[in-house]
Amino acid sequence: MKLSTRGRYGTRLMLQLAANYGKKTPLPLTEIARREEISVKYLEQLIIPLKAAGLIESRRGAHGGYVLAKDPDEITIGQVLQILEGNISPVPCVKDPSFCIKYETCNTRKLWETMDKAISKSVCEMTLKEALSA
């Protein structure tokens, strides 16, 4: 039950942008790539859906780069993971009952719901700001 590199790298990317929030110049991917030791090419891919979701804004050309579109305390880790990994529930039926045939009589459903809630409460509801200062 692993988080993929999309979720992990994407979160690091967002935290870099959060740390840069309020600064005058946007942060280019080349700089983030250097700091995080992740290839620019891969970061480019990860940032597409984050921008599409409205979490990030970009400025092209020299001295361009990316900035958060909102305050770091208005973006949660859960949003970031949802965008990059899709539904983060450890078991799909938690969000989509039709996934399991035996949904009604399943002896493990409550178990997975408990796990899902624990994950949500612990990190999904955490904001970038909180994650930075943690």
Place this chain on the structure above:
Amino acid sequence: MKLSTRGRYGTRLMLQLAANYGKKTPLPLTEIARREEISVKYLEQLIIPLKAAGLIESRRGAHGGYVLAKDPDEITIGQVLQILEGNISPVPCVKDPSFCIKYETCNTRKLWETMDKAISKSVCEMTLKEALSA
């Protein structure tokens, strides 16, 4: 970040055995397969590592089947998942620091540790007995 069918089906399998604990006759896979609507062939595969780990005992031949090797309150969901899915941490470095090059300076490490603990406390430490009565 999904649990695979191994972990999900395996847990259901173990809960069936837990419900059968103390009964006179062992529970054959054909019966578990019927109740859970999972193929016998697949259950056979899942039960191998569970038996190897000493959680289960078997009796061959007619009227044979499987029984828990321990009390349902001495087996945790975490043990079952560990056996079937391997390390369950959402991010490997939580258990194996050498996994991440930037371990020292990583801005997300605490985050994943928090998530890992939340998962452990919520369900991994739960026993089969507790899971049954939940």
Place this chain on the structure above:
DNA sequence: TATTTATCCTTCCGGTTTAGTAGGAAAAAA
């Protein structure tokens, strides 16, 4: 205007994992 620095856009790919299936051997009970 030419160059440089960036984002933006599309495509491709090898390797691993997942979710099983298939076929039969061995043992125990009836």
Place this chain on the structure above:
DNA sequence: TTTTTTCCTACTAAACCGGAAGGATAAATA
């Protein structure tokens, strides 16, 4: 000796993962 059940070894189609490649477009600067 037939039936039931575990036990054992292979096999595989499809999906997913973790990127790399190659270039187009836009903006700032010299």
